[in-house]
Amino acid sequence: MLKTAVCVLLDITYPIIQGGMAHVGTAELVSAVSNAGGLGIIGTGHYPPDWVQHQITQTRKMTSRPFGVNLALTSPFTRELVDIIIREKAAAVTTGAGNPGAYIPRFKQAGIKFMPVVASVAAARRMEQAGADAIVAEGMESGGRIGETTTMALVPQVADAVKVPVIAAGGIADGRGMAAALALGAQGIQMGTRFVCSSECIAHPGYKQKIVAADDTATMVTHRTTGYPLRTLRNTLSQQFEELEKAGVPKEDLELFDRDRMYLGLIEGDLEGGALLSGQIAGLIKDIKPVKSIIEEIIAEAEAVIARLQGTGK
Ligand SMILES: Cc1cc2nc3c(=O)[nH]c(=O)nc-3n(C[C@H](O)[C@H](O)[C@H](O)COP(=O)(O)O)c2cc1C
Numbered sequence: 001m002l003k004t005a006v007c008v009l010l011d012i013t014y015p016i017i018q019g020g021m022a023h024v025g026t027a028e029l030v031s032a033v034s035n036a037g038g039l040g041i042i043g044t045g046h047y048p049p050d051w052v053q054h055q056i057t058q059t060r061k062m063t064s065r066p067f068g069v070n071l072a073l074t075s076p077f078t079r080e081l082v083d084i085i086i087r088e089k090a091a092a093v094t095t096g097a098g099n100p101g102a103y104i105p106r107f108k109q110a111g112i113k114f115m116p117v118v119a120s121v122a123a124a125r126r127m128e129q130a131g132a133d134a135i136v137a138e139g140m141e142s143g144g145r146i147g148e149t150t151t152m153a154l155v156p157q158v159a160d161a162v163k164v165p166v167i168a169a170g171g172i173a174d175g176r177g178m179a180a181a182l183a184l185g186a187q188g189i190q191m192g193t194r195f196v197c198s199s200e201c202i203a204h205p206g207y208k209q210k211i212v213a214a215d216d217t218a219t220m221v222t223h224r225t226t227g228y229p230l231r232t233l234r235n236t237l238s239q240q241f242e243e244l245e246k247a248g249v250p251k252e253d254l255e256l257f258d259r260d261r262m263y264l265g266l267i268e269g270d271l272e273g274g275a276l277l278s279g280q281i282a283g284l285i286k287d288i289k290p291v292k293s294i295i296e297e298i299i300a301e302a303e304a305v306i307a308r309l310q311g312t313g314k
Helices: 005-010 027-035 049-062 078-088 101-109 121-130 151-161 175-183 205-213 236-246 259-266 280-284 291-309
Strands: 016-018 040-043 067-071 092-095 135-138 166-169 188-191 219-222 230-233
Touching: 016 027, 016 040, 016 291, 027 040, 027 049, 027 067, 027 291, 040 049, 049 067, 049 078, 067 078, 078 101, 121 135, 121 151, 135 151, 151 166, 151 175, 175 188, 175 291, 219 236, 230 236
Parallel strands: 016 188, 040 067, 067 092, 135 166, 166 188
Antiparallel strands: 219 230
């Protein structure tokens, strides 16, 4: 039941993808996810080429299974990172906002699966036409940079609009969420926040604990006035930023949550002064455990939910 086109496309056991995550999606997490039968993705953020090369080398030391790389098209190093990804023959590339157009033929020629992350049907159609092998449809429940449509509304609309497999992202952290995504027409899921709270993730323990302690209303969205909405846990930094936005401070004068703020929160564990990226599903996450347990429990629960819905389960 849970073998889907995404498993075949990526040569993975389970259709579970660990979304690329700047700062915390490093070789430790990526190799753990790939070893457990999913697809780990290295988050490159704005890190320089030698850092990315190091992460790929480290990942290869820890797994022989396929893994991917997430490319931030806003990075000043995109061109060099594309060369590295192609030379290293990563299994897949995911991209976010921006135009990956020029790079797509090179990925395809190298046999690298191109899986753009989109937040709208129009973008999904555009990316399929440009050659996407799968579409990651990411709802606004997600942690990090977001669009405006929910996963529940976005996934079935994207699934109807494209022929390539759709991977649902945003607001999924257990088997019920996975079964729901499959019911909406997705052939796989991508999770971020759940994987932050894994034993292998290098995120600061204080940040992981703050996700575990979070409830359903613990996140907020800032940066709408800048055109790059960002979902984080509510803290002093995000509240101060919200006040400045409400006061109508022009976007040129707003100090954005740059990579230093994110590093401060995610890695150094500054829980009030750092940006603590997290999805709304934080409220469902109650523990920090090994990636293998996370994946196996989700698969078992999704299969049980589907069996129950079919009337064949207990
Ligand atoms: C800490 C964190 C960092 C993230 N960084 C990136 C990133 O660099 N690039 C990207 O495309 N998505 C990024 N995301 C989004 C994830 O890849 C994923 O799509 C999202 O977390 C899914 O929603 P969920 O958090 O509800 O599971 C990030 C998410 C989190 C929580």
